[in-house]
Amino acid sequence: MEGDTYIVNDDCISILEEISCKLSMEDHTLRTYRRAIGFGQNVKRDIVPLLISAKDPEIRDSAVRLMVNLTVPIECLLSVEILSQTEIGRHTIYELNRLLYTIKEVFVDLKATKAIIEYMKSILEADHKLSVAQCESINNCLLLLRNILHIPEHIHQQKSHTSMQNQILWNLFTQSIDKLLIHLMSCPQKSFWGVAIVQLIALMYKDQHVGTLQKLLNHWFEASQTDSSDDNESNTSPPKQSSGDSSPMLTSDPTSDSSDNGSGQMTTISSSDNADNVRIVSGDFQTNIIRGKPKMESNQKSNDFISCFESTEFNNQDIVMKSPEPASPTTSSSQVWSQKSRSQSSPSNQKHSAKSKKFQNKQPIHSPHNQSSELSDCGYATQVSQGKQLLMKTKFEVFHIASSPGDLQGEKNRESISTSSNDDDCPNQKPAHQKPPSTNKKQRFNAALKQRNATNPTMLATSTQEKKDSRRKKLVKRSKSTMINMKGLIHHTPSDDDISNILKEFTVDFLLKGYGCLVQDLHTKILTDLQLSIDTSHFFWLVTYFLKFAAQLELDLEHISPVLSYEIVSYLTFEGVSLCEQLELTSPQKGNDLRPYLRRIHLVVTAIREFLQALDVYKRSSHLSPEDKELIQTLQIQIGCTEDLRHMFVLLLRCYNPSFYSRQYLQDLIVTNHILLLLLENVSNLTEQRYSVDMVEHIKQFATVDIMHQYGTLLENFHDNSQFVNDCIFTMMHHIGGDLNQVAILFQPNILKTFSKIWETEHEICDDWSDLIEYVIHKFINTPPKPQMKITSPVLSDGVVINDGWAQEDLDTLYWYYTQGKTSKDVVGFIIDQIQESGHRTKSRQEVILRLLQQDIISADEYENLMKSEDSLYKAEVKSNNNADSPNAESGIEISDESELNGMNQLDDIKVLRDRLLKENKGNLILWLQRVLTECCYVKLNLLYSNENISNTSTFSTIMEPIPRHCILNKQSIPLVPFNSEQNKILVYQPFVLLLHKLGFHLPADANKLFVRIPEFWTSEILLAVAEKLGPIPRSILKFDINRVKKLQEVNNKMNSAEDSNQLPRISQIDISDSNSKESFT
Template sequence: MEWHIMNVGGVSSLGSNLGCLEDSQYIPSDECKDVLSEIMRQLKEEDPQLRIFRRQIYYSHLVEKDLCVMLKYLRDDPEIFSWVVRILANLTLPVESLIHSNGGYTMAEATQTGLSWQQGVESSLHHYRKLFTDKLVISSLLEEVHTLVVESEGYPLSEESCDVINQVLLLLRNLLHLPSNAEDNSCKEHEVFLRILFECDFTERLIKLLQLIQREYWTVTAVQLITLIFKGHTGEMFLQNVTDIESVTFIIEQSEDSQECLMCGYQHSDKDFQCINYLEEGISKNLRLRQGSSENSSPNSSSTDLTNQEQEKLHKYLEVFAVQFLTKAFCNMVHDLRHILTSPYKTMIDDVYILWLLAFFLKYARHQRVEFNYVRGVFSTDLFGFLVYEAVVNSEELVITQKNKQDTTKHLRRIHLTVGAMRELLQGLKLYSEDSNLKKIDVMYLENLQRDLASSSDLPQMFLLLIRNFQMHTHTLKFLQDVIITNHLLLLLIDLWRTSRLSKKEFNMLDHIKQFATTEVMQKYGRLLENFEYNNAIVNNCIFTMMHHIAGDCEKPTALLQVQILRTFLEILDGNTPLTQEKSDLIEFILHKFMVEAENNPFSCALQLFGEMPVKLEKRIAEEGDIDDNSEGEEEEEDDSTEEMKKEKDILLMLYTELMGQPGALGAISSKLEEFGIKKTEEQISKDLKEFDWLTDENNTKESEDERSSESDMDQGPSSSSSEDLTNLDDAEIVGHCIKKLKESSGEVHLKWLQQQFCDVAYAKYAMSWSSFDKKEPEGFVARLHVVQNKSVPLMLYSEEQEQLMHNPYFITLLQFLGLHMPEDVGLVFPRIPHFWTVQHLIDKASQIGDLTKDQLKFDPVKLKERKEMTEIPLPFKVEKMDDITFEKMRKIPESVWMNMIQQYNKNSGNSGKSEVSKHPTDTSSRAMPRIVPFSQS
């Protein structure tokens, strides 16, 4: 068929070889299927630098003259219909997808490169969508899908039928993906296309597909399609039947994140479809469209907008679809997506889809008071665990991306969407738990879920990690606001679970809150409090509640003595803002505390006021990481750097003035500097002091260093004494020595924590391998999902105190000699427990730290001997992915070849045993045989 392309007529001659339309009936030619096959081949093999073939198709009008006509009139020929749908799905691939396949370019890079075909392909896509506003074409597509489902009569669909259904959904998705532009009337075309889609029973057809057993064939495409359907319409979904303007504002603020943060990564099994699309139309825009005054509307803009009646009709269609989807397919889709994302096929789809689905539809379900039995499947321990896993993994990847100076947008949006999804789950859990009309079975289900969540340590610690990792130059205040609100909601629920005795184990709320009582964490709360006047009342309440507990229950009011917090408190008092008695008391207490501290200990108080300095330092570091060709910008950076160095010098002077003459002065100065984001060793401090002519008594310096070393060589990182201790020990003694040193420095609680991490991973592996095991409590969320995916499990350092352990030489050495993968070795942030360790091996490692109790293990270790995989370490070359090595696929080497290999090996090695082998070539019991071992038998 290639001559059709190469002849004088080019692509235009293809139409005459496909068939013709006579009396409302399309008659295909004898070569029709061959021509369609050739078109498809040419599309797949076209030059990605030029895209000539698809542009020729556009200019030859082949789509409107033949392909669309064939869709309408050739439904009785499934094979031709299938070819046409495939071709149209390929022709309508988004520009981003084509650009990505062209050497992995991004849209920005493509724009700079100036690809010659881009504008022509964009024009063709808008033209194709206009063609598909023909109701008969859309109806033919959806009717064919319906026919395939009906004809299966309840039996599984054939592979070909599943592929046709998926291609139809791909075509619709591509058409909805096109960006809308009010200037060229494409916005109206999009709305018309969407309305026609619903008029052709799209809702009923899609919901039916999502209920079939074989829905995994099109789940990925369907979720992309649903996401695009609601693009630009989320605002209207939450404004119906809402009269309280504050409630409307709150709903919009929370919904806006899901829309703003949504980054759709399309990766389909065809491997030729991958694009990144930002759903740019936020809820605030929809609110303006619906509530904007008529005087702001111009005659020109009214001509391009749908009438109010048409808009209301579309909104009704969307509402019906949302309710139908929620009640019939939502839980199944979430379950399927979670399964895909925790399987080897996770690269098929970006995880933002499941996050957006949860954040959007759970909010809508709560807003519409959808009955619990319809969304019950979403409220599960597994889904909560998945969200915790997503937050932790993306937080680590964000840090790595920042270190590598790469684009962090993707990770930031994923984390924000994860927080939004978690918030909706928690709010839904609270709402349904308080519903007095629930059935008894549903009440018991929710109580069991809450027991599982109350037993999780990863869930509350996740928010501590997110707050600690917040950086102003990277994240947005909206993100920090959502994290703090969701954390507040979770703490309220945990407190409720404790009082209701739903918790299986004791949760010490005070110990948990104390982890927030640091200068670093309160700095983040103080930054959000600076917007007190503009914050929602709920946001301010969350901030003041945490600060109240820090200053009161935790007895750490000094953590609030920071410039930004004190300044905001004064502004609140000066502004005569209405305050509750608790808030007023807190402000007065902190200001009074500051005045007392300033009078009694001026130097320490002055240092405390530099609590905002780490934020400025990290901002400066981030700015220095970016190369700016603007000379004016470089001068500003130099000025900022000089200013920061001056402040650093002032702090060092005040510290030295306060601590000079005391034993271990340099060590104390180094420790104090670290509290304010300045990390300097004692040698660096000594050098700086000498440069400033402040330090002249070298003997005093040496004496101070000696005293510091004798007092504690644990707090300041790897010291010479600890290095000498470890160097003089045998390898077998190092683990015991490190444990002893940690216990001597009050580190027993950290050893217990490390021991429990090994036990938790062992428990996760045990529970996964033993399906009949009756679990007393759920596995750790992070550990379980890493085990399920056969990945090494991170040693999560949630709190500031845990993070400091990685500066302790004995703790680091302990991890190394226990066999953990260290962050610097694997290019990650957290140490890793190797994925190939068995349950028995993990127990042995935990036992090296100290005696184990049954409560720590949560299972009977005696049963381990019954399962071989729990006690034997896999082969040394086993890799992370289970399917990378399949021993069953390895063919047995013929005996003659095997013996020849042995003889050759013995000949080369010059071993005297070679004669024995040559004399008995078929004797498999020969003593020479063990000299070649294909796999390690140890």
């Protein structure tokens, strides 16, 4: 240093490279070289001044890469848990934390961050196309900023007026990082740095409570449209009325939509934090290579480094936990349920009270409307009429809550569909389901508002429309304007309110100019770059956190159409099922950290919730063009036709385990399912009968003891739940106990105990729920107790009561016959002879073997051995008869000699097992198997030939289900997911398992998975052939024309045989029309 000027050495680049090399080769346990750099304060004295003063791009690039390496969190460098057990280890952790803290102090200087921003700008301003090295330089700069924002602060810094985090953020925005980020999101090379941008944005918002930003956005919207107000938009000082609304650490429960660690405790920076504390690392680093990429870095080194970070204890917790689930935007519609009058035919009981009769013969279900609440009750309605359950048309009532300056004080008391953070906004508020006193200000305001509405409804409609038009004009103007104007406050000392206002401005610009393309780019990267380790929680967080703001602002659909698309909800569904399987596999194993899985699956649920709520907002929007309205309606129908999505919530509720899932997750799960059911019912009203959802059959899947127990668990906190949450619970219970007439499922201790508490404490609920409670309690008291059923295995419980020609005497003596003939050479023949001697119908050998298995007389291995013996006997008989015919397998593939005989016997086994299941009234599960197989076949055909070539018509019902689609795209085997309890039970039923084995499925033990797998290498021909082995395929489950498909397959085979020819026809040029293509199937 000479004065304020740093003199750059001629060998600077080689020295920087040498330091980076030594860092990579240092002791991986004690990190002595890194600690020496910290002890010598080389970052403050040399590296950062060099970064500020150097003009040579190569020197800057080397310095940035070195700084990225030096700012790596210690959890990525060593095992903190193990090292902290020794004195030397604790000292090492202290010194490394001290190094990180010192680096963050250095970057509080305005010049340090400016050097990074200016370096990126200089690269982007180049006239030529960016090279790969330049793209990596920009990515390293973003990684460095990300690492710096991630470094924790000392507690004494926390107590000061301005934290280092706030000052660094303020400096970055004065240096126009907002313009830079949005420009980078739109660059052609955005795939190089898309992940780093997401991680950086997440850290920028990590201390921001969603409710604070929502209120600031409301203030911004409500500002007058004059020039002075427009100028005030960019003012970073907080508005007076919101000065007390933001807080540095106002975060919701860690199990909200942004995180889920299962602990139920909020992670904040406490007063005991200091430099030697072990800092919980953020998982944003694991989605990318942490270190700046050196010129000669091997792939093996990068993979080892990523795997080291993935083993840390709390990956990504800081990011998502500070991003709580936002309250429902006041400009969006509140989802409510209302039902038309229903007539139910429950079993009559003359001894029932009048209230019980009233419940059974229900009138319209409406919650009493408190004048202070702007929500009404709502529900998806079903009815039972003359033993046949039919779907009752439901009227959807939606009350748009318009924000107004006068109603700002009442905003905290508003009910919201969002369930994770609205309680955090005002923890001491009175529960919304309790009627407020008549002197409530909001009640008087709403009463006056209703009176004005009644006297002049036209004026109100005009005023509301003018307000919406004014807002839209403001958004259009903002989308064409420049970014945040800091008004020259470069040396300003920012407060938490200042940072909140800056992020509020950035949020608007980000939503208008970068949100959609960033989500789309990250989604594409996740699907296509299978080798890159990306933490998908960042993607879920992006959808969850910002989609709420987009719905609140009611942006034009073009800005969020990449997010509000079927591709996104399809991927979320696939991830939800995959994470559920991973959790079920991992949870029984001791020592596994479940928190990353719990956080991700919680984010998936809340991302779907925000998606559905945003869809509802745009569905009711008045400023959409006809094209946009058609797009929204198409998206609704596609979601309604997606079976995997609606069945996924049955699976997640069935797999809920309170020992490691949080109650907040359960609440979000039930609420999201409730909102989805509303959409499904609306879709049934929109479309023709062919595409409507059978709501009764769907709700039957929830009518199990396990799932209703989860609803009862959430209802235990009825006094703390919002009115909407309680309505979600009661509505489902109402349909189970009333519409489905399965009230006995509600006879559970936790449900009855909660009902008794509500009844005894005279808790304020609507009359409909009071009737439900009284009916259930009355029914429970007057129902005679049944003998407790002994829980047995599916084989025993399902295998005894079957009327298939077996006399009870034969069943009773079968074990005796087997014991007597066990020593004979042919035990099966011995049993058949004994049955014939007793005077009963002769049984086939396969029937006897299967019955022995059903009765648990033989094991599965013994069954296999006996069936193999039968195969040998069959082959010998065929050979002795000199059968010269060459039979074909059912799939149409010719076989001969040994393979021919094996194929015939395998088909015989499949037929026996299938017939057995049909006799046991399990035909619906065979149909389920056929449905999954044909869906996988359809996906493979669609990806190969496109839908117009395999189907006669293109309809909304011909969407590709998320699970098979993403598995096939990822070249993975397709899981046979048991969504409901019946499907789950059949997968442990031995005959069904044997059937799957005979068909060629991969069983869980073979694939080391939880679910049965359909092999990935099965072609569409094999999938269709396997489905046909189970019997005729009903046309109702087919999404393609079988005749067209078979003709396409024939053409494809001819093309493969003539691949040497240069004049092969295209698929689109081949006439695949068939006069029999409209032939119906049984």
